Amino acid sequence: MTYPSGAPKTTVVVPTYNERENLPKLVGMLADLKLENLHVLVVDDNSPDGTGKIADEMAESGSTPPVSVLHRTEKNGLGRAYVAGMTRALSDGADIVVQMDADLSHPADVIPLMIRTLSETDAAVVLGSRYVPGGAVASDWPWHRKALSAWANFYVNTILRLKVKDATAGFKAWHASTLRAIDVTSVESNGYAFQVEMNYRTVRQGLEIAEVPIRFEERNDGESKMSLSVQLESALVPWKLLMSRKG
């Protein structure tokens, strides 16, 4: 896909809840990419550790890439934060929307490859995959997370037949047109299930998902927000999606 006005407007949507140590480092890594027309949109759920204030300071500093902040009143889950952020990015005229965690587990330096893959192939979305050749998970990622991730991929692919190696990946670059085609505003899931529902909607539209290898790092600061309710939702959502399928 080519964009008439030159470099595509790319918005990196970053949901945050208690990421005060990580967010400035992530924005620094995004700045190091020196990508033209790159923007960062932080979606903060009133983090008690003051992440939202730090994001505001970055926004006011007028730095490159420009940072904007969407404040929400309370913690409402990663999926809700992404839906709000992606909806804002679309209304602000983004051509490409990147989603990534704030905790430095996703390698920012893969973003140029993801954007290139979007523009040079038929892919509707490109995901940073741990499970294609060349991909990896850091050895210090806890064993129970590795096991959960392997199980979740097997489970999801058995039920929904997505044919995606890393069905729960949280690092992706979307054409804005794909987010409109799948009607991101109506996506209901959170956590792992959000990632799965987004992939499922893409496949149901007959659109292509490409995977590029990444090395997924364990976070050094802060904590994962993965909870029992997120895992329960993840177990139920594939069945719900399958049963809601029309045709």
Ligand SMILES: Nc1nc2c(ncn2[C@@H]2O[C@H](COP(=O)(O)OP(=O)(O)O[C@H]3O[C@H](CO)[C@@H](O)[C@H](O)[C@@H]3O)[C@@H](O)[C@H]2O)c(=O)[nH]1
């Ligand atoms: N605004 C907001 N942000 C949130 C919330 N919950 C989590 N986040 C933010 O979302 C990002 C990921 O959250 P984590 O809780 O650190 O995720 P994880 O356990 O490492 O899981 C990640 O990897 C999974 C695959 O292994 C993914 O399936 C999952 O979506 C996520 O990307 C972080 O930037 C975190 O601050 C929330 O309720 N609100």
